[in-house]
Amino acid sequence: MASKVARTAADALSGVLFDGMTIMAGGFGLCGIPENLISAIREAGVKDLTVVSNNCGVDDFGLGILLAGGQIKKMISSYVGENKLFAELYLSGTLELEFNPQGTLAERIRAGGAGIPAFFTRTGVGTLVAEGKEVREFDGEHYVMERGLTADLAIIKAWMGDHEGNLVYRRTARNFNPMMATAAKVTVVEVEELVVTGQLDKDNIHTPGIYVDQIFKGAHFEKRIEQATTRPREKANA
Amino acid sequence: MASKVARTAADALSGVLFDGMTIMAGGFGLCGIPENLISAIREAGVKDLTVVSNNCGVDDFGLGILLAGGQIKKMISSYVGENKLFAELYLSGTLELEFNPQGTLAERIRAGGAGIPAFFTRTGVGTLVAEGKEVREFDGEHYVMERGLTADLAIIKAWMGDHEGNLVYRRTARNFNPMMATAAKVTVVEVEELVVTGQLDKDNIHTPGIYVDQIFKGAHFEKRIEQATTRPREKANA
Amino acid sequence: MWTREQIAARAAMELRDGFYVNLGIGIPTLVANYIPTGVQVTLQSENGMLGMGPFPYEDEIDPDLVNAGKQTITELASSSYFSSADSFAMIRGGHIDLSVLGAMQVAANGDLANWMVPGKMVKGMGGAMDLVAGVKRVVVVMEHTEKSGASKLVAACTLPLTGLAVVDLVVTELGVFDIARGKAPVRLLEMAPGVTLDEVRAKTEAAFEVALT
Amino acid sequence: MWTREQIAARAAMELRDGFYVNLGIGIPTLVANYIPTGVQVTLQSENGMLGMGPFPYEDEIDPDLVNAGKQTITELASSSYFSSADSFAMIRGGHIDLSVLGAMQVAANGDLANWMVPGKMVKGMGGAMDLVAGVKRVVVVMEHTEKSGASKLVAACTLPLTGLAVVDLVVTELGVFDIARGKAPVRLLEMAPGVTLDEVRAKTEAAFEVALT
Numbered sequence: 080m081a082s083k084v085a086r087t088a089a090d091a092l093s094g095v096l097f098d099g100m101t102i103m104a105g106g107f108g109l110c111g112i113p114e115n116l117i118s119a120i121r122e123a124g125v126k127d128l129t130v131v132s133n134n135c136g137v138d139d140f141g142l143g144i145l146l147a148g149g150q151i152k153k154m155i156s157s158y159v160g161e162n163k164l165f166a167e168l169y170l171s172g173t174l175e176l177e178f179n180p181q182g183t184l185a186e187r188i189r190a191g192g193a194g195i196p197a198f199f200t201r202t203g204v205g206t207l208v209a210e211g212k213e214v215r216e217f218d219g220e221h222y223v224m225e226r227g228l229t230a231d232l233a234i235i236k237a238w239m240g241d242h243e244g245n246l247v248y249r250r251t252a253r254n255f256n257p258m259m260a261t262a263a264k265v266t267v268v269e270v271e272e273l274v275v276t277g278q279l280d281k282d283n284i285h286t287p288g289i290y291v292d293q294i295f296k297g298a299h300f301e302k303r304i305e306q307a308t309t310r311p312r313e314k315a316n317a
Numbered sequence: 318m319a320s321k322v323a324r325t326a327a328d329a330l331s332g333v334l335f336d337g338m339t340i341m342a343g344g345f346g347l348c349g350i351p352e353n354l355i356s357a358i359r360e361a362g363v364k365d366l367t368v369v370s371n372n373c374g375v376d377d378f379g380l381g382i383l384l385a386g387g388q389i390k391k392m393i394s395s396y397v398g399e400n401k402l403f404a405e406l407y408l409s410g411t412l413e414l415e416f417n418p419q420g421t422l423a424e425r426i427r428a429g430g431a432g433i434p435a436f437f438t439r440t441g442v443g444t445l446v447a448e449g450k451e452v453r454e455f456d457g458e459h460y461v462m463e464r465g466l467t468a469d470l471a472i473i474k475a476w477m478g479d480h481e482g483n484l485v486y487r488r489t490a491r492n493f494n495p496m497m498a499t500a501a502k503v504t505v506v507e508v509e510e511l512v513v514t515g516q517l518d519k520d521n522i523h524t525p526g527i528y529v530d531q532i533f534k535g536a537h538f539e540k541r542i543e544q545a546t547t548r549p550r551e552k553a554n555a
Numbered sequence: 556m557w558t559r560e561q562i563a564a565r566a567a568m569e570l571r572d573g574f575y576v577n578l579g580i581g582i583p584t585l586v587a588n589y590i591p592t593g594v595q596v597t598l599q600s601e602n603g604m605l606g607m608g609p610f611p612y613e614d615e616i617d618p619d620l621v622n623a624g625k626q627t628i629t630e631l632a633s634s635s636y637f638s639s640a641d642s643f644a645m646i647r648g649g650h651i652d653l654s655v656l657g658a659m660q661v662a663a664n665g666d667l668a669n670w671m672v673p674g675k676m677v678k679g680m681g682g683a684m685d686l687v688a689g690v691k692r693v694v695v696v697m698e699h700t701e702k703s704g705a706s707k708l709v710a711a712c713t714l715p716l717t718g719l720a721v722v723d724l725v726v727t728e729l730g731v732f733d734i735a736r737g738k739a740p741v742r743l744l745e746m747a748p749g750v751t752l753d754e755v756r757a758k759t760e761a762a763f764e765v766a767l768t
Numbered sequence: 769m770w771t772r773e774q775i776a777a778r779a780a781m782e783l784r785d786g787f788y789v790n791l792g793i794g795i796p797t798l799v800a801n802y803i804p805t806g807v808q809v810t811l812q813s814e815n816g817m818l819g820m821g822p823f824p825y826e827d828e829i830d831p832d833l834v835n836a837g838k839q840t841i842t843e844l845a846s847s848s849y850f851s852s853a854d855s856f857a858m859i860r861g862g863h864i865d866l867s868v869l870g871a872m873q874v875a876a877n878g879d880l881a882n883w884m885v886p887g888k889m890v891k892g893m894g895g896a897m898d899l900v901a902g903v904k905r906v907v908v909v910m911e912h913t914e915k916s917g918a919s920k921l922v923a924a925c926t927l928p929l930t931g932l933a934v935v936d937l938v939v940t941e942l943g944v945f946d947i948a949r950g951k952a953p954v955r956l957l958e959m960a961p962g963v964t965l966d967e968v969r970a971k972t973e974a975a976f977e978v979a980l981t
Binding site: 442 | 816822826831835839850892895929
């Protein structure tokens, strides 16, 4: 069987990128983002991208570097508050933006991967989000119809993965990664640890290998923290 | 906080059962069924039940014993082939039956738990399953609209659970249990091993405790096998 | 008049033992510091965690463990992690008992506006629309008025909505208002110390009944 | 004429290296015994498993490990387990490359009937409707005729349907037919040894073109 294992991010993306494509990028804020793949896309210089991602990184890290490179045409996101360049590009009309409520975005992606072209949700009824969409009553409540979402490519960050493409995420770095892995024509994954098939617990594989086309061990993980919030250590009870 | 831990199945179901209620029962065939809870419902004698379950047990085990007790008014299932009494009751008009494609049943339950009143699927278009339902075209394909499904009670079998109600399933005994745990007003769970909160791997909890109202260690697990299919052991390479 | 901390403490009195709770960013986050004695609640973070612990000590910081405000946090013995899809299935499906959120405007009919001001750069609604649509009880904590003096408890929202008829209770520095999702007239339930009814009337655009206990 | 085993072996030639495959109950299950050398496929079981192994030795039997036919099976190094909702998301979402299923009738337009006979006790469709609606390529293996002699490869299905225009290929004891989901005329691609074209014509109700290679 053709191996799914690639050596580098550039390797894993070879032949996959094209101008005007739609890319789903996992992560919440800077947590659980595919930083090696984002860098490789920056390198590749592909442009006019539509990017589906809950956020858009910060000015010099995460998806922010694709913004800085002028590679993104449109974002589909729920919150983009951490990024000054984003505001500039948007206000100057250079960047298109589609806001989705976070749960609707997550469910649209899950639906896209699960062969569900549309579903109804109470989220957004009576708001700007529902404009132009069908609103229907079920059992006395109103719901808006939302469409499934798919992409040409999903770029995913997992904690561990095996040669088969089975993936395990760690803590809240899971976030949007599992759904995005199911919703794209091609799914490319970077992991912190690449293990031999059979090493992961079969009852606890978060993304089965069927969803993964290429997998590689990331060369470098900065894992930058957006808001390091701490509490003081209490005095020792000596 | 009021404890979720009960001593017995009867304990866990105390005050929950009533005639005419809808019960979701986890399991696929006889694999991963809540056998202790089924016995307790048999004991309790509650009747006119609507039962949502992929199958209906066998004549003398699993949901079959509720059929034998004349307690079930209606089944919502995908396949009921393993049960002679079922056929008799159905053909005599004593038992109502609603067939759902297995994937549609699983998704309807997931939708019920996830606040989605309806979704579209290609499954069943042009068949008896689509009769009386809306069929709609998205991007040139036809899809049928299916409704979310909820219940008064879900009876669930997990492998391990903690005092908080966090659950872990084992192998293919997972099946319908996780979705059903999310889709009922009250969810009662039997486990093979009840552990102290904190013992389960937090990255690998299949059902978070928020979905669980009562949990207990099952008194007895027969875990009957429906079709023991084996292969002969090859001669040792001596 | 109540301080931000006192507003949070008053909102915390809405918590009941065994509740699963989602707290928004800002004053709502402070509510976690005032959970009443004998009340145990489980905090949900909509990015994919149930059972959120306190902020970490400096040497405990983990970039893989953040809350919905992207702040570093810790886990508890009872914690579990899941995807954002599973997290919002939990929220949308009505499994969270109570949410505490900030607001720009709350209307007498229960409408909530808290995500955009036309003409200003919009950061996005994040999970707010999902929370107000799905959570069983929605408590708003906010300043009673804008800096301009305009009331934020209004007859009808003028800002773009986050949700229709979704607010149950409002706590401001002046007092507590029962909104009841617009199913009944707004009622003033409590006034903060030193606040007069005249002051509340002067600063409140929404009509309300006085039902002080 | 092909035996059941030979039908399964011919169907197995449709497998490609790297395919994710779902095999139905009966003859389709036998296909796993004839996977061509050099071809590696991963078997999905729709109750919630990817990477299905062979039947267990007697002392390996595990009641928590069954396939969609409720038979005891084993796992492989590559296996993973998931819920039935996740399993059918995989199927419905078009992630399975090929499914081999039995049938009562296949029509020239690609329609499939394999779950009920009116007037007889109906056991249910199980996962069949989901599989034919979601899997990329559907191969049917069946006996060419009923015991009555009636053709099962028909001009139009008379039995209640499992899916509309879903069948890609049919393998029977007489040969192999390209159905192409009804997008082109049915073509006879291969005949089993000892079978004549006249015999195929006599036993086949559906119109077909002869395209033997």
